[in-house]
């Protein structure tokens with residue numbers, strides 16, 4: 001039962017019930033059990049799965065009393081999610097796509113990425129972990145992968161959920177080496193066992209192309225390049241001049257170099273360095289670029305660290321703007337959910353003010369459409385990609 005006046009978000013279909021909203025529990029649900037959520041006076045609100053170890057006490061999966069949370073429901077949700085990617089044209093077996101995007105596909109706590117014939121599964125909810133076999137059955141039935149790997153639950157998150165899931169192969173065979181996929185005509189080798197996140201940043205697929213469309217003839221700096229997605233799109237497809245890609249992780253730059261070779265990108269140089277130090281050094285050396293891409297990791301883990309994060313965004317964006325030639329293009333990203341679109345644009349306004357440069361917003365973009373966001377759960381919207389001209 002919910003506390004009085006706490007039911008509105010759930011009538012609004014928001015799927016997260018915090019422990020602080022719960023008035024009383026009838027019966028003794030075990031973690032992972034199906035529970036009904038009701039108003040303080042006993043009216044049905046929604047149905048979900050219980051987790052006493054999480055602040056997110058109940059995750060909701062159905063909002064009418066007739067729907068049962070059984071294997072058939074999870075199976076039909078997974079089928080619907082896979083069908084959506086088909087309509088998006090992302091079912092090419094040579095490519096990669098996010099097949100299930102948690103709340104965005106009414107499957108809170110489950111993320112599934114397909115890389116060619118392999119699936120990489122990320123579980124962030126105990127209730128889903130308990131149903132992993134049923135989830136894998138449904139995935140095998142829907143896409144017949146060669147193997148399913150369990151990957152990369154963020155350690156913090158796992159602790160929050162009381163989840164201990166080591167990386168492992170759950171079905172089929174593991175790929176012998178990197179899996180090669182094609183994204184908008186570019187080839188990428190993806191290290192499913194060691195790569196970051198679930199192996200590749202699929203959310204940036206269309207933003208790399210969007211950036212490349214502005215790159216013609218420009219000298220490009222791709223800062224925080226990971227496996228070189230933006231740099232390659234600009235170098236190979238965008239007709240950029242020289243391209244410099246930088247990441248602080250040696251594993252990432254090794255991937256970026258391998259991908260540059262794979263695509264015959266002779267105009268692409270890759271360096272392993274810290275972004276802040278490298279930006280300072282490039283600026284001090286008087287280097288100029290026609291385009292700078294910034295795609296840093298999450299600077300803000302929570303609203304609490306927001307101020308510090310905004311200072312870091314300001315700092316790198318200021319350095320980028322200072323190195324852009326007049327009329328240069330800034331492609332600046334934030335993947336912190338705690339930073340709103342407005343916060344991010346305000347930061348850019350601050351950079352314009354301090355640098356004395358005019359910043360014209362050309363495109364304000366988000367994640368690719370295989371990362372749908374539920375209108376009832378905007379917490380799923382995290383990626384901001386702004387393409388701007390700096391006069």
Ligand code: SAH
Pocket residue numbers: 196200201204224225226227228229230246247248249252273274275276295296297
């Ligand atoms: N643009 C990439 C994704 C970038 S993810 C793509 O399209 O695939 C963020 C990257 O920032 C990671 O690869 C991480 O290794 C790198 N990184 C984190 N801290 C850094 C730092 N201080 N300097 C440089 N790179 C950093």
